[in-house]
Amino acid sequence: MTTDQARSAVVFPGMGPSRFTDVGKFMMIDPFVRGRLAAADEALGRSVLDGFRTQAVDFGEFAQVAFFINSVALADRAVETQGLSPDLCVGFSFGQKAATAFSGALPFAEATRLTYELALCEQRFFEQEHQDLVTLTLTRVPEAALAEVLGELTERGEFHEVSGHLDEGMHMVTMREQILESFQRRISAVGGYSLYSMKPPAHCRILTGLRARVEEEVLARFDLADPSLPVVADHDGSLVTSAEQMRTLLLDTFDHPVRWHPVVDTLRAQGVGAVSVTGPDRLIHRLDVTTRHFDVVALGPEQALRPTRTAPRKEQ
Template structure:
């Protein structure tokens, strides 16, 4: 039986919790300092005053938190992962943990990608969001999308009844009403959006301007790609996985199938997560340990 580590996609975080961890945990504090040196500002201070859940500083802080929690799990839980995965935003943390990308390069890339994404979705393709929803099986979703007489694209398949769809913001209210009418549960709207073939110009731009500055080594720990569940064992494979994240949908059930085929029984989810480590297709197939802030900040048990 094998063990895998999963770095989750990014969602809203509570600064008080994250900031406390970054200041108190020795590894996290050191990594936050390195990240601040890399981007040229104090990440914690900038994150504290951020107005967006997905601001540049928030994204860097999430990356640092995920990787510091993984180190904590190694030291305190004896985690020894043989495979790793990182759906959506978690791909950068997976690339780093696997040994394919250095930590400083990952921080630099995270900050630069935030800058490029903000510009692209403000100037080139404004008014697009990605909406997540549950309790909506595929057949129901097909019926709903068939009625949506405007551009849209499925961006994430998380479980048999859990999806994310990218669409124009002006059609979001209609989609939410239609999902509720079908018995579904609208959840969270992400802005900037993610994972659509329409974003190919952004993929091309960051490949030319940013990825050319980076060196991707062959990973020490194989990475399972979130777009198709393929196992990436080369630096070029990891690089392509990150770039394809702009234009290809996340297919989490395929990642689960691959991990099962690799004889994975235990999965550690390193980072604040409300999706990938909690959906039934994950919990019914693996022994899942959430490595989150609550666990890492828990006072140690007294010894006799």
């Protein structure tokens, strides 16, 4: 599994539903988060915590910025308290924003503004387009069974796209919200289980319009640098080492399905034996394909609240 001198990687997880009631206390008392919050508030000219507390929207712009801050701050904590010094970096789905900051492709303040502006751009887009689509994450569905169920949708002329392959039997599928319940019943009939659905949808070819809008309205205003830490692309496992590749990766997330197995393959090929998943993660550190191949350290808000003797690093 590893070379004689095993290498390590930091993984920033994708974003699930994020609520102030779940992480607000952690954000107010954790010194690593508080340092990053101060920098984010200055970058945006407003209080992230106040916006997060009052917005009450799982994927609103302040929820997204808060998730980004928590992920970067938890990586700070891993560096200071666990000696994390990764050789590679992975940003899975939404985790790309944290990877952009941690890898040095953008300064933290700029990455904060990018996260905020991307969220607002997406909101404007979905107020006009694809309001009827959702993305469902499901598990315990073998490839053959999934192909059968999706084939039935094709026969009925129902739109659908596979938005992700996460593990053996775990997938993401985008479809019309009107057929979500019947699709979930069909998944149950083949022995599968529906985990959660996301609206607006994510990671599918039908969102090329969103990609184009983000490129024109948001990314054009940010000057990315070559990442100082190689980033592994979350859709094909390729290594991202230049500013232009990083820009493309941030755009690819809109209209490319995420695939975790190629990421695992690349990490293994690079001699990685240990991964630290830093962020509020409910998925990546638990996947069989992750735990089977790596020594996994999960550092989320719950683990971070445990006492530590090491003082946080001061913000630069």
